[in-house]
Amino acid sequence: MERTTIGSFPRAEKPLEEAVAEVIDLQLRHGIEVITDGEQRADMITYFEQVPGLARGGRGLRVSEKIRPMDDPGSFYKIVDYALVRPQLGGRVKGKITITGPVTLGMTAAMGGITGYSNVRDPSLYEDCADALIPLAEKALDLGAHLQIDEPGLSAKFESPKYTERLFSALPDKAIDEGRVSLHVCGSVGRVFDELMSLSVNVFSFGFSRAQESKNMGLIAEKSLREGKRLGVGFISNTMLETADTAQARLEKIARIIGVKNIAYINPDCGFAPTTPNLVEPILRNMKEASDGFLRSL
Numbered sequence: 001m002e003r004t005t006i007g008s009f010p011r012a013e014k015p016l017e018e019a020v021a022e023v024i025d026l027q028l029r030h031g032i033e034v035i036t037d038g039e040q041r042a043d044m045i046t047y048f049e050q051v052p053g054l055a056r057g058g059r060g061l062r063v064s065e066k067i068r069p070m071d072d073p074g075s076f077y078k079i080v081d082y083a084l085v086r087p088q089l090g091g092r093v094k095g096k097i098t099i100t101g102p103v104t105l106g107m108t109a110a111m112g113g114i115t116g117y118s119n120v121r122d123p124s125l126y127e128d129c130a131d132a133l134i135p136l137a138e139k140a141l142d143l144g145a146h147l148q149i150d151e152p153g154l155s156a157k158f159e160s161p162k163y164t165e166r167l168f169s170a171l172p173d174k175a176i177d178e179g180r181v182s183l184h185v186c187g188s189v190g191r192v193f194d195e196l197m198s199l200s201v202n203v204f205s206f207g208f209s210r211a212q213e214s215k216n217m218g219l220i221a222e223k224s225l226r227e228g229k230r231l232g233v234g235f236i237s238n239t240m241l242e243t244a245d246t247a248q249a250r251l252e253k254i255a256r257i258i259g260v261k262n263i264a265y266i267n268p269d270c271g272f273a274p275t276t277p278n279l280v281e282p283i284l285r286n287m288k289e290a291s292d293g294f295l296r297s298l
């Protein structure tokens with residue numbers, strides 16, 4: 001199992017390169033083995049303003065016309081910023097690129113305004129989102145990065161996971177088989193668990209620490225993971241400072257339920273974008289201490 005973060009960090013008011021370098025440094029200092037750029041440019045929706053058909057709206061994005069793939073996926077911010085992450089990896093750690101999934105992106109952008117589609121329930125809106133995300137995801141994998149698809153909209157039941165599947169099924173089998181691709185769904189996943197297990201992705205990133213994720217523990221005890229599926233385990237809160245002991249006990253409990261071999265990644269429940277900035281480092285420190293304690297106990 002490898003330590004990772006869900007991706008976002010509080011945005012620093014400083015030049016981008018400096019901000020990314022600091023976030024990388026922070027992750028390396030605390031034993032993170034799959035690191036991210038920290039999403040220092042924008043929020044998880046606004047990052048996609050470069051996609052034709054998505055434009056800046058009153059708040060965040062709106063759908064301004066039919067959504068199409070970018071002409072040059074290499075110019076997508078997250079791909080460009082990965083060039084800042086890559087030199088820091090040095091063989092010891094891996095890099096991860098996070099991409100918002102079609103259900104979450106399509107619905108959230110459409111709430112800001114919608115042109116070119118009949119309404120927010122128009123299936124072609126989500127199909128077009130998935131098709132626009134495919135080349136970005138492929139590009140991330142081509143660069144050798146891990147790929148995390150963020151779909152909080154699935155636990156919120158925005159739309160069917162079939163649109164997320166449209167994206168996964170287009171990705172190379174090898175990357176899926178290697179566990180290099182994961183699906184992050186925060187919140188309580190009980191209502192979508194069975195559907196998620198049928199998706200063409202093998203690693204699911206679920207949270208188990210915060211109030212909104214507390215039911216997930218009972219869920220994995222009651223339902224088993226489908227053969228070949230593993231978890232990225234959110235075992236420490238991303239917003240509250242929990243003790244290392246609390247987090248370690250939670251991780252041990254999850255390991256007893258699903259088996260250590262089915263834990264692919266360990267991480268905080270969700271991203272640090274909403275976290276009080278001065279809590280991020282103590283959370284990472286406690287996460288390291290808890291996971292070291294857990295690994296020693298095996």
Ligand SMILES: [Zn+2]
Nearest residue numbers: 186269270271
């Ligand atoms: Zn999340």
